[in-house]
Amino acid sequence: MKIAIVGAGIAGSYLGRLLEGKGIHPEVYEEGDHDTACKFRSCGWGAQSGIGGYLARAGLDLNDYLLSSMETMQFDGMVAATGLCTIDKPSLISDLRASLTVVPQRFTKEDTEAYDIVVDATGIARSLLPPCTSDLLLPTLQHRVTIEPVKENRPGAGVFGNQIPGLGYIWVFPLGQNQYHIGAGGLVFDRYEEVLEKFFSDLSVNNALTHACRCSGEIRVSSPFHSQPFTKVMRRGDGRSQQIVGVGESIGTVSPFTGEGIIYSLECAEMLADSWPDVALYTSRVLSRFAWMKKERETLDYLIAGGQKAGPRLRDRWRFYRNARRSGVRLPIQEAFRRIGSLTRWIEGEDT
Numbered sequence: 036m037k038i039a040i041v042g043a044g045i046a047g048s049y050l051g052r053l054l055e056g057k058g059i060h061p062e063v064y065e066e067g068d069h070d071t072a073c074k075f076r077s078c079g080w081g082a083q084s085g086i087g088g089y090l091a092r093a094g095l096d097l098n099d100y101l102l103s104s105m106e107t108m109q110f111d112g113m114v115a116a117t118g119l120c121t122i123d124k125p126s127l128i129s130d131l132r133a134s135l136t137v138v139p140q141r142f143t144k145e146d147t148e149a150y151d152i153v154v155d156a157t158g159i160a161r162s163l164l165p166p167c168t169s170d171l172l173l174p175t176l177q178h179r180v181t182i183e184p185v186k187e188n189r190p191g192a193g194v195f196g197n198q199i200p201g202l203g204y205i206w207v208f209p210l211g212q213n214q215y216h217i218g219a220g221g222l223v224f225d226r227y228e229e230v231l232e233k234f235f236s237d238l239s240v241n242n243a244l245t246h247a248c249r250c251s252g253e254i255r256v257s258s259p260f261h262s263q264p265f266t267k268v269m270r271r272g273d274g275r276s277q278q279i280v281g282v283g284e285s286i287g288t289v290s291p292f293t294g295e296g297i298i299y300s301l302e303c304a305e306m307l308a309d310s311w312p313d314v315a316l317y318t319s320r321v322l323s324r325f326a327w328m329k330k331e332r333e334t335l336d337y338l339i340a341g342g343q344k345a346g347p348r349l350r351d352r353w354r355f356y357r358n359a360r361r362s363g364v365r366l367p368i369q370e371a372f373r374r375i376g377s378l379t380r381w382i383e384g385e386d387t
């Protein structure tokens with residue numbers, strides 16, 4: 036059986052590694068360096084520390100990629116303990132790719148003919164599967180900056196919904212050695228440049244900032260349910276059938292509230308490797324495991340449709356609380372509900 040994995044990002048390279056471990060040898064296609072300083076996209080590197088378990092299953096050690104532990108994080112002024120960290124994602128992907136046969140070339144639909152199974156691991160591009168039933172893309176802009184504190188206060192990790200006059204947030208993720216990713220993403224909102232400029236200008240009061248690079252990109256926050264179909268059966272020229280199957284962000288394994296996709300793409304790749312080559316089993320496992328993403332998407336749809344005027348419903352508050360817990364953010368429930376209730380701050384950018 037001939038197998039191609041298209042896209043050697045986090046999902047494709049991890050899947051390749053897991054399949055190799057089962058004695059299955061896919062050919063992996065990667066279109067190559069991107070126009071960013073790190074040569075990779077998407078370049079956000081925040082992760083839950085639970086990512087260590089996935090790396091261990093690929094024979095890798097989280098400590099080799101750990102840049103900064105975000106033991107505490109500021110959420111619009113409130114500090115909470117978290118289980119988050121930043122990882123050197125370019126280096127991790129390079130190591131995952133190291134044991135694979137990677138063909139450095141863009142794969143097109145015409146190239147599918149030679150394979151029995153083609154995995155669409157192309158992330159936001161979703162190059163091979165049909166369009167999602169109901170796609171939702173979150174635009175982002177991110178800078179990598181060096182920050183030298185002029186006065187005492189070195190910025191810590193933080194998430195700021197109150198700076199965005201739409202549905203979204205600014206993030207500040209330390210990368211170690213005075214480096215940070217600072218970005219903004221949001222729905223129903225397009226003034227990232229302006230909002231980030233103001234944020235940088237405020238930061239410059241107590242810090243010396245040097246900008247290393249910036250990139251814009253989109254994150255698929257549709258949820259897997261709304262990113263179906265995950266698979267497609269095709270007929271080749273000689274009549275034999277072949278299967279296309281998606282993994283990772285191509286099929287929406289991203290938290291719709293936060294845009295976190297790294298750990299869920301790894302989990303999705305693991306589900307595909309464990310179900311291999313039963314795509315029906317894989318589909319049902321993905322839909323069941325990530326059913327919570329469908330609920331988060333429902334909240335986004337409600338808020339985008341104008342629900343923010345009425346404010347978040349009880350179920351939306353509960354979903355935000357659950358989301359925070361899932362990401363290892365330990366907000367006290369009452370405070371979380373109050374803050375999240377004042378999702379008005381996250382949603383409308385109002386002071387409460």
Ligand SMILES: Cc1cc2nc3c(=O)[nH]c(=O)nc-3n(C[C@H](O)[C@H](O)[C@H](O)COP(=O)(O)OP(=O)(O)OC[C@H]3O[C@@H](n4cnc5c(N)ncnc54)[C@H](O)[C@@H]3O)c2cc1C
Pocket residue numbers: 041042043044045046047064065066067076077078079080081082140141142143156157158159160162175176177218251252253254282283284285288289294295296297298300
């Ligand atoms: C600015 C930004 C910040 C983010 N920050 C975070 C964060 O802090 N934490 C987090 O968990 N998630 C974050 N995300 C989301 C996360 O990066 C993605 O969800 C995750 O990387 C998805 O992994 P993937 O392997 O499915 O796709 P990708 O990582 O996008 O990999 C897809 C790969 O396919 C390749 N490719 C595409 N088309 C073709 C083709 N036709 N032929 C060959 N190769 C092809 C691409 O070059 C790429 O290498 C962020 C996203 C963005 C845009």
